[in-house]
Amino acid sequence: MIEAMRELGIDLARVQPALLTDDLAGGAAMLVTMGCGEACPHVPGLVRDDWPLPDPKGRPIDEVRAIRDDIGRRVQALLDQRGWSTPGQPRD
Numbered sequence: 001m002i003e004a005m006r007e008l009g010i011d012l013a014r015v016q017p018a019l020l021t022d023d024l025a026g027g028a029a030m031l032v033t034m035g036c037g038e039a040c041p042h043v044p045g046l047v048r049d050d051w052p053l054p055d056p057k058g059r060p061i062d063e064v065r066a067i068r069d070d071i072g073r074r075v076q077a078l079l080d081q082r083g084w085s086t087p088g089q090p091r092d
Contacts, residue, residue: 001056004064032078034071049078 030047033040
C-alpha cells in the first residue's frame with residue numbers, strides 16, 4: 001500500500017498503525033473499519049460501518065491500486081452522503 005499511496009503523493013513510509021483508544025474514539029463522528037466484521041472494535045454510542053475490503057498485504061501492485069481506489073470511492077461517497085467536506089474544499 002505504501003507504493004500505491006506514494007503514486008498519489010502520499011508518503012506512508014513512516015506511518016504506524018495505532019490502536020483505537022477511548023480518547024481517539026471520543027472525537028469521532030463515526031468509525032469505519034475495513035474487513036474485520038464482528039472482530040472489529042465496538043465503541044458504544046458510535047456508528048460503525050465495516051467495509052468488506054481484502055487485505056492488500058502481499059498482493060500484486062495492480063490489486064493494491066484497485067483496493068486503494070475502492071477506498072477512495074467509498075470515502076468520497078461517505079463524505080457526500082454525510083454532507084461532510086473534504087479537506088481544502090468548502091461545504092456547499
